[in-house]
Amino acid sequence: MSNERVAAVIVAAGKGERFGSQKQFEMIRNKPVLDYSIDILKEYVENICVVVSKDNVAFAKSIYNGLLIAEGGAERMNSVYNGLRMLDCDIVLIHDAARPLIDEDLVERVIDNAVLYGAAVPATAISDTLKKGKNGFIKNTIDRGNMYTAQTPQGFKYGMLLNAYKKAIGSGRIYTDDSSVWEKYCGMVKITKGSSKNIKITTKEDLELAKCLLK
Numbered sequence: 001m002s003n004e005r006v007a008a009v010i011v012a013a014g015k016g017e018r019f020g021s022q023k024q025f026e027m028i029r030n031k032p033v034l035d036y037s038i039d040i041l042k043e044y045v046e047n048i049c050v051v052v053s054k055d056n057v058a059f060a061k062s063i064y065n066g067l068l069i070a071e072g073g074a075e076r077m078n079s080v081y082n083g084l085r086m087l088d089c090d091i092v093l094i095h096d097a098a099r100p101l102i103d104e105d106l107v108e109r110v111i112d113n114a115v116l117y118g119a120a121v122p123a124t125a126i127s128d129t130l131k132k133g134k135n136g137f138i139k140n141t142i143d144r145g146n147m148y149t150a151q152t153p154q155g156f157k158y159g160m161l162l163n164a165y166k167k168a169i170g171s172g173r174i175y176t177d178d179s180s181v182w183e184k185y186c187g188m189v190k191i192t193k194g195s196s197k198n199i200k201i202t203t204k205e206d207l208e209l210a211k212c213l214l215k
Helices: 033-041 054-063 076-084 104-117 158-171 178-185 204-213
Strands: 006-012 047-052 068-071 091-096 119-125 130-134 137-142 148-150 154-157 190-193
Touching (some): 006 076, 033 047, 033 091, 047 076, 068 076, 076 091, 076 158, 091 104, 091 158, 104 119, 104 154, 104 190, 154 158, 154 178, 158 178
Parallel strands (some): 006 047, 006 091
Antiparallel strands (some): 119 148, 119 154
């Protein structure tokens, strides 16, 4: 690990429309989903900014003493930008609260590669056969070679990412992934070994799987 000042933004502003509730506050073994990420990341960063919806700001400030709390925006990219503006660091990690199964090795790899390369994203190679569909039928098969699924936390040099987000917000374009902002305005992103356990909770079935993996 380097001597760089590291901070983190945890995006927890989702309204849970697809899930049916705010999944970041669902309980797993008597602990909210969000808290699993906080507990891991706080061992590696100086500051954590948790971005929550406007309705949850007061609640989050009362529960998470010692953490910075930011209000979410209309899109994920706006929420990330609001969180970034509250920090002062060398390296920043951006993490989705819906991924509670991160571990120490993953976080260390991302930080180390962000220091070395400026930007690092944990990812796993796609093993399933990929199909492109149209009107309910398979149009063609996509070569899965060099294809990856991106995860979080994603790590970046803070000043460069903040400036990139300023440009992205001003562009009017919607970015759903932090590394896409970096790719557009800064350059290459280092692929870092991800984890098959680092699932994103999107459905009720995902929540049950996370409970099993945490046992």
